[in-house]
């Protein structure tokens with residue numbers, strides 16, 4: 247257990263009469279949410295953000311003139327409804343564009359699979375691959391929706407000591423058994439129990455690979471599937487959506503709300519050290535040497551960055567430091583953003599813009615394909631044929647690019663942060679070219695319409711966003727790093743708190759970490 251015994255908060259002598267009650271290090275969405283709730287409770291809060299813009303991994307940047315790119319995160323679903331309501335995010339500009347169809351998977355034999363918001367349409371699609379799977383599908387969805395709903399009801403609370411016991415009153419015995427499997431099994435073992443068609447299984451399994459340091463048969467990947475199913479958009483559990491104006495509209499809306507409660511937000515303000523005296527935090531030092539005092543310091547940075555880089559060596563208990571050093575943050579993902587001056591044409595569905603352009607597009611033809619991709623990563627090299635998940639936000643929000651142009655986001659598994667040979671700066675170009683080749687097998691006109699590209703390897707993600715190991719969740723989501731086993735909101739230092747995705751309930755644009763941390767502080 248990481249949870250440190252609650253200590254009553256008091257103002258250390260070194261910080262009497264500071265201008266702020268709390269400083270939040272990092273203007274990612276969780277840091278901003280913590281700031282907004284503290285501001286709402288009457289605290290004077292300052293957020294200091296290293297970059298020139300807020301949002302952390304949830305940003306929209308004008309990467310090329312006229313193209314507003316979701317540099318990292320690209321879809322929303324997990325953002326907690328209570329936060330949206332409490333902080334009046336709609337009033338501050340937040341609007342979701344539900345994704346329909348949810349998925350489009352083309353296969354090498356020319357067939358393709360859509361999954362729609364409309365259940366009957368999806369069933370007809372599934373039946374093209376297996377009548378038996380079409381029969382099982384509704385029950386599968388119902389089962390997962392019930393479990394995800396029950397699980398989601400625990401997210402805005404402290405980590406339960408026993409999650410299975412916590413969900414027992416909310417689920418049937420059969421559902422609870424299924425939940426236990428989701429916590430511990432591999433995504434393929436889980437799906438094998440429900441379906442026979444390899445195409446149906448691999449399409450559903452993709453959510454179990456995104457951000458995972460594991461392959462189709464690695465225990466624990468079934469949980470990653472559940473993690474990606476527990477949100478909702480437009481009242482539909484498991485549905486994802488694009489954000490009007492890009493993902494950066496989320497932190498902007500939260501910042502608008504936080505400012506309305508008096509919070510101050512400074513960009514280009516990188517913290518180099520947390521000030522601590524007699525085991526009490528009393529402020530921060532910026533890279534330019536400026537000291538800012540406050541009796542509360544709340545870090546939106548991941549646990550290793552917070553404790554191993556910003557806290558002076560020797561202050562934290564040795565055993566605590568050793569556990570943080572062992573906390574796993576190996577990233578396995580890469581993001582490639584493309585600017586296009588035309589519409590991608592699909593080999594399997596030729597013609598102009600259609601539903602395939604509005605879906606999450608998978609280049610993930612078989613489980614064997616993912617197994618081979620994962621085998622490469624396990625050996626410390628980028629997958630030669632990686633799993634690709636692609637989205638075209640301009641199909642929903644054309645204003646994100648100049649007229650007639652599009653943006654395509656490509657999320658890639660697996661790109662292991664730690665390479666056995668070579669380094670990512672040398673491999674970036676080779677991997678990107680290989681990815682373009684793979685996409686061209688399905689979208690033959692890709693290179694003809696390609697006008698811009700940006701490739702972010704796990705090392706680039708670490709450099710740009712400060713996420714250790716390029717891990718998109720601020721640390722692996724594995725059972726031994728979840729719930730009370732994930733670093734706690736409180737630290738062993740009085741007045742120093744953690745509010746980022748490295749705390750329970752983990753990564754994604756969810757906001758629960760920031761909310762839970764603020765609640766822990768406010769009591």
Ligand SMILES: Cc1cc2nc3c(=O)[nH]c(=O)nc-3n(C[C@H](O)[C@H](O)[C@H](O)COP(=O)(O)OP(=O)(O)OC[C@H]3O[C@@H](n4cnc5c(N)ncnc54)[C@H](O)[C@@H]3O)c2cc1C
Nearest residue numbers: 272274275276296302303319320321517712747753754755
């Ligand atoms: C490539 C990629 C794709 C993703 N796709 C999705 C998706 O589609 N949907 C989804 O829900 N989730 C997605 N995620 C995960 C999600 O984006 C993150 O889990 C989430 O945004 C993290 O938010 P956070 O507030 O906890 O931390 P962060 O966003 O990491 O914020 C931390 C902030 O601290 C700042 N900072 C760092 N060091 C300092 C310092 N020394 N001083 C001051 N400030 C500092 C950083 O600049 C940053 O703004 C993705 C992540 C990545 C990387």
